[in-house]
Amino acid sequence: MSRIYAVVDLETTGGIPKRDKITEIAIVKYDGQEIIDEYQSLVNPERSIPANITRITGITNDMVSAAPKFFEIAKEVIEFLEGTIFVAHNVRFDYQFLREEFRSLGFTFTKKNMCTVRLSRKAFPGLKSYSLGNLIRHFKIEVAHRHRAYDDAYATTILLSKIFASKENKDEVKELVDKALKLVRLPDGLDPKVVAALPEACGVYYFLNTNGDVVYVGKSINISARAKQHFSKQTTKADKLFQKVAEISYEITGSELASLLLESKEIKKIQPEINKAQKTRAYNYAIIKELDASGYMKYKVVTRAKAKEPLSYYASRKAALSHIEQISGIYDLCLKVNDIDKSKNSCFQYEVQQCQGACIGEEPPYIYNERFIESELIVNKIFEDNFIVSEEGRAYNEKAVFLVEDGHYRGFGYINIEDAALGIEEVKECIDYEAISPEADMILRQYVWNNENVDVIHF
Secondary structure, three states, rough: OOOOOOEEEEEEEOOOOOOEEEEEEEEEEEEOOEEEEEEEEEOEEEOOOHHHHHHHHOOOOHHHHOOOOOHHHHHHHHHHHHOEEEEEOOOHHHHHHHHHHHHHHHOOOOEEEEEHHHHHHOOOOOOOOOOOHHHHHHHOOOOOOOOHHHHHHHHHHHHEEEEEEOOOOOHHHHHHHHHHHOOOOOOOOHHHHHOOOOOOOOOEEEEEEOOOOEEEEEEEEOHHHHHHHHHHOOHHHHHHHHHOOOOOEEEEHHHHHHHHHHHHHHHHHHHOOOOHHHHOOOEEEEEEEEEEOOOOOEEEEEEEEHHOOOEEEEOOOOHHHHHHHHHHOOOOOOOOOOOOOOOOOEEEEEEHHOOHHHHHOOOOOOHHHHHHHHHHHHHHHOOOOOOOEEEEEEOOHHHHHHHHOOOEEEEEEEEEEEEOOOOOHHHHHEEEEEEOHHHHHHHHHHHHOOOOOOEEEEO
């Protein structure tokens, strides 16, 4: 059966799919030899088009005022794309906008897709730029209106035909096309329709056997791509999945942090037989306290087996040392006393006036130890402050919220954006509370530390 390519171009009110909307759509069907059908429509974005966008596209608010809204043409678009391969120049942009439009209507949009930017780089190496405008000029493709959906979709179709006709790096181009379109080898007992229906959304997925038992739990920002990836590998785990998987279920979280926490929780609860690495994860290190030879109280990291009176447990020595450093910074404790700073004389913090001199005996033990005793109150707390972490939810008008209170992660939930603005108590009402978990604490702490733009609200 010959391949049919749907070459798509969209004009939008901006560049962010979760915020902006489509103002025009055009689709050109191409069978590899000739154009066989076309579809185009202005779209009422149900919001104002910014002036700078109008300057680029020529599409005005008056032009779209009487145009159909996206939900009115959604069925036409889906039917027109049926049985085709989605193609666009910088495909990620157009594909994500359509996915978001369908998501707002409660549907999952997923198709095999190809990018003519990537294909052009292989087919025509050495060009100064691979923007559509530059390629139109380079190949002298005639278009009447740049930055209008139909003209750009038509130009991209001509470009695709030139890519297929190119003799330079022909094998590499074919390999790239085959890679984008290749079918995933699936377990015999797994219905391909189940895999095809998996959403390209962030969440947690479950592989089940013929008895309905969960044998593997995973998480991804793209459930569909990640689930298929499992079956494309040649590993011992992939072999086990091939033998056992007969069904796939999933839970969309919208938030990457939610998927990390939910995956951890589900693995501990279900104990799937193929999740060996996480199932056997242990907290083999602990912080204890002791008195050094000079009378200063100190924290020490030991293995769990040697911890007679542990203050807190950790998955790694590095995590435990990091927590001691954090506590030392809050209470002006000496890192040399705590065996972290290995200086022969005074510690580095003393040199920059962040240590009061316990390292060289300048601060008496009885004064230093008062602060140490205060610090013990938070050693078994991963977090010093109470706060809420807020992330995107499962829909455009929803937030995923995560509660940290009394030093620990307590759970997460979802809340309408308008309700979230009412205050902390309203946010806390939507939280699905969980038992304190060292692993959940660490997941949230690492996520907040590694993502500078996380929205944190202290209370």
